Amino acid sequence: MRRALQRIRAYWNRSAMFRAGAVITGLVFFFILSGMICRSWPPTAMDATARLSGFSAAHLLGTDHLGRDTYSRMVSGAGTTLFIAVGTVLIGALGGSVLGALCGYFGGPADEIIMRIVDALFAFPSILLALVFVSLFGSGRYHVIVALGIAFIPSFARTVRGEVIRERERDYVLSAGLHGISPLRIIFFHILPNTGDVLLSAVLIGFNNAVLAEAGLSFLGIGVQPPDASLGRMLSESQQYLFSAPLTALMPGILLVLMILGFSLLGEGVRSAGN
Amino acid sequence: MLRKLISAAATLFAVSVLVFGAFALIPGDPALKKLGTQATQESLARMREQMGLNAPLPVRYARWAVHFINGDPGTSYSYDIPVRTLLGDKLPVTLALVLFSFVLLIVISIPLGIRHAKYEGRLFDRVFLVLGQIVMAIPPFFLGILLTWFFGIVLRVFTPGGYVSYRQDPAGFLAYLFFPALAIALPRVAMTVKLLRAEVLKEATKDYVRTAYSRGNSTMSVLYRHVLKNAFLPVLTFLAMNLTDMVAGSVVIEQVFGIPGIGRFLLVSILGRDHPVVEAIIMGLAAFIIGVNLLTDLCYRLIDPRIGGES
Numbered sequence: 231m232r233r234a235l236q237r238i239r240a241y242w243n244r245s246a247m248f249r250a251g252a253v254i255t256g257l258v259f260f261f262i263l264s265g266m267i268c269r270s271w272p273p274t275a276m277d278a279t280a281r282l283s284g285f286s287a288a289h290l291l292g293t294d295h296l297g298r299d300t301y302s303r304m305v306s307g308a309g310t311t312l313f314i315a316v317g318t319v320l321i322g323a324l325g326g327s328v329l330g331a332l333c334g335y336f337g338g339p340a341d342e343i344i345m346r347i348v349d350a351l352f353a354f355p356s357i358l359l360a361l362v363f364v365s366l367f368g369s370g371r372y373h374v375i376v377a378l379g380i381a382f383i384p385s386f387a388r389t390v391r392g393e394v395i396r397e398r399e400r401d402y403v404l405s406a407g408l409h410g411i412s413p414l415r416i417i418f419f420h421i422l423p424n425t426g427d428v429l430l431s432a433v434l435i436g437f438n439n440a441v442l443a444e445a446g447l448s449f450l451g452i453g454v455q456p457p458d459a460s461l462g463r464m465l466s467e468s469q470q471y472l473f474s475a476p477l478t479a480l481m482p483g484i485l486l487v488l489m490i491l492g493f494s495l496l497g498e499g500v501r502s503a504g505n
Numbered sequence: 506m507l508r509k510l511i512s513a514a515a516t517l518f519a520v521s522v523l524v525f526g527a528f529a530l531i532p533g534d535p536a537l538k539k540l541g542t543q544a545t546q547e548s549l550a551r552m553r554e555q556m557g558l559n560a561p562l563p564v565r566y567a568r569w570a571v572h573f574i575n576g577d578p579g580t581s582y583s584y585d586i587p588v589r590t591l592l593g594d595k596l597p598v599t600l601a602l603v604l605f606s607f608v609l610l611i612v613i614s615i616p617l618g619i620r621h622a623k624y625e626g627r628l629f630d631r632v633f634l635v636l637g638q639i640v641m642a643i644p645p646f647f648l649g650i651l652l653t654w655f656f657g658i659v660l661r662v663f664t665p666g667g668y669v670s671y672r673q674d675p676a677g678f679l680a681y682l683f684f685p686a687l688a689i690a691l692p693r694v695a696m697t698v699k700l701l702r703a704e705v706l707k708e709a710t711k712d713y714v715r716t717a718y719s720r721g722n723s724t725m726s727v728l729y730r731h732v733l734k735n736a737f738l739p740v741l742t743f744l745a746m747n748l749t750d751m752v753a754g755s756v757v758i759e760q761v762f763g764i765p766g767i768g769r770f771l772l773v774s775i776l777g778r779d780h781p782v783v784e785a786i787i788m789g790l791a792a793f794i795i796g797v798n799l800l801t802d803l804c805y806r807l808i809d810p811r812i813g814g815e816s
Contacts, residue, residue: 247638351514354794355753358787365775365783366527442644446757449646450772465647469761472654472665479654483647491642 248499253379255492258485265305273298273306273459290324300464304319304482310488314375314454315440321379321432322440326386331417333387334394345391352384353373357443361452369452378443382436389432393425429483434497438490445486461486509802513795520791521573525566530778545693569784578785583777588785592767598672599759603751605679606686610747614694618701618740619728625706637695645754649688649761656684666763685762689754692749700743704736738809745801749794 273480293299299432329348333341356378363377394417397403406416422429447453448462456463461482468479553559560568572579578588617633624630636737657665663684669677708714709732717727767786774782776797 232816241727263806346512346516347519350519354791355750358753358756358790361756361775362524362527362783362787365778438642445644446646449758450757452772452776462646465650466760467651469650472650473658476654476658479650483650486644486647487639490644494642495638 232470239429244503245303245499247495248503251492251495251497251499254488258489258492261485262308262312265302266309273302275497276424300478300481303459303464304461304485305459307464307482308485310371310454310460311441311444311486311489314371314444315437316493317375318378318382318440318444319433319436321375321434323386323429325379325383326388327368327390327422327429329383330390330392331388331394331422334391335398335413335417335421341391344387348384351381352388356381356385356439357446360443360447361450364447364452369447371454371458372422374447374453376442378440378447381443382440386432389428390422390425391470393428394421397424416448427503431497431501433466434493434500435469437495441486441489441493506803506806508672509799511798517791517795521570521788522566524784524787525569526562528784529562529565572786573785578788579781581774581779581782583774583779583782586755587764588781591782592785592789594672594769595765595767595770598764599722599752599755599768601671601679602682602686602689602755602759602764602766603748605682606689606751606754607748609690610693610697610751611744612699613690615701617694618698619705619733621698621702622705622709623701623724623728633698637699641692641699643692645688645692646757646761647784648691649685652684652688653761668763668765674777681762685758685764688761689751689758693751697740697743697747701736701740704739705732706738708732737806741808742801743803745797745804748797750795752790 242252261451328420329344333344360374363380364373367373367377399419403416403420406420407413411420444453444460445462445465448460449466451463451466454460454463464482465479465486468475468482472479558565576589580586581588581591584591598625621630621633644745650773653665656662663681667681669681671678705728714727714732717731722730752768755766756771758764759766759768767789771783771786774786
């Protein structure tokens with residue numbers, strides 16, 4: 231715990247990007263928490279007296295075409311997006327790290343074949359992969375997590391494999407091998423902790439891509455299903471009212487941009503501070 | 506090069522097996538879907554026979570693959586029209602959109618990236634560094650909505666949703682594609698500019714640059730004749746990767762701007778479980794992506810003869 235704090239302080243001191251990212255991400259989390267503590271309207275409640283209204287005391291950030299409160303829908307939508315992003319990155323990072331580490335450490339024909347498949351998958355944009363998976367499994371938030379998670383495995387596998395190959399010949403790995411420590415233990419307890427910076431920045435960038443991909447899928451109508459709120463869905467629903475009520479579309483969009491900006495700055499900050 | 510070709514063909518084959526297998530294995534009976542739940546057992550059986558669904562999976566795959574190679578990807582379940590005819594008039598639309606945005610990407614990002622590196626540390630550089638970081642964080646569909654709102658509704662430069670078919674009015678068609686293409690290109694412009702700037706600055710610290718200066722070359726000639734040649738290789742790979750990503754971007758952007766292209770059709774077909782259409786589009790995309798990667802490799806060899814000499 232203390233080491234983690236020291237590390238964060240080091241990133242903070244060394245990188246302006248990390249500082250900016252931390253502040254923006256902090257604001258986004260503050261926004262989400264504030265809404266969870268004191269929101270006056272449930273995200274699916276419709277207020278027939280105020281449709282497509284602007285800023286007001288009753289509806290802080292206005293309402294959408296059904297009279298639903300934009301502020302509470304943004305809070306709940308951002309929560310859904312974060313939930314899906316966490317799930318996606320968990321599957322992608324765990325699956326990718328295990329696959330990449332094993333391939334990198336052992337090599338051989340299995341590595342060759344698996345990496346060919348990973349390369350082929352990597353060539354496909356992840357939103358297209360997710361589209362295909364969603365068309366196979368169906369939509370809804372858990373399906374989206376699985377679809378995106380699988381689509382994210384290749385990039386993590388490639389990153390981790392490269393790192394493991396670089397560390398494999400280092401003295402501490404060789405000496406651990408001479409001590410009779412099992413290869414699996416070497417991989418997961420000796421090598422992987424040493425790739426911390428790279429892995430952390432990959433996770434943060436992955437987080438940022440997951441938010442983007444989830445919003446894209448929901449925007450296309452095959453991600454989170456109504457009446458659940460999602461930032462992408464709010465954008466696609468409000469797009470046709472752009473003429474009469476631009477705020478309904480602009481507000482969730484800005485939140486989405488801030489989320490992505492925050493994570494990408496954090497990721498870049500970690501990467502540049504690690505060098 | 507031959508090895509690359511073989512490996513590309515192998516990848517394409519693997520994709521086709523995966524795609525066909527996946528769609529054959531998921532639950533759902535195409536014959537039932539076509540005839541509706543009211544159909545009798547006999548008519549269902551006849552339909553399955555007619556659609557060739559009774560044969561074992563490998564035979565069906567082989568049949569499909571042979572037809573596909575001969576340019577016939579089958580018949581749409583939903584429309585009962587050959588997939589080829591359906592895709593025929595949508596393909597040019599998406600192709601035009603992607604190429605248009607790719608041209609925009611190159612035309613905007615390369616001069617901007619070079620300028621950026623030239624003014625390193627000055628105000629221009631700093632402002633664009635921050636601006637670029639923000640533009641990169643805007644999802645393409647939100648950028649599309651922003652452009653629609655600002656240029657379509659506030660400034661009234663174009664009519665939102667006023668798509669013009671390329672058959673009726675090619676010039677109007679291209680004009681309508683400008684903002685969608687811009688929405689796809691802009692975030693990538695920011696990424697490319699950032700990469701190009703970093704590469705140019707990295708090259709500028711090398712010895713050959715100092716040598717070139719000491720021989721009396723001007724900054725202009727060092728930059729354009731020496732540094733850019735070397736800085737451009739990584740950027741080229743990145744641009745090629747972007748070309749494939751832009752195809753994915755067009756799926757979303759076609760939805761935002763109401764453009765009847767391949768992407769929008771893919772979405773409709775996925776929701777309608779029209780498997781022959783989805784399979785055909787995915788195979789087409791895979792072929793495109795693999796082809797672009799091959800071409801990039803070729804360009805690499807042309808620009809830098811040191812690469813690929815040993816194989």
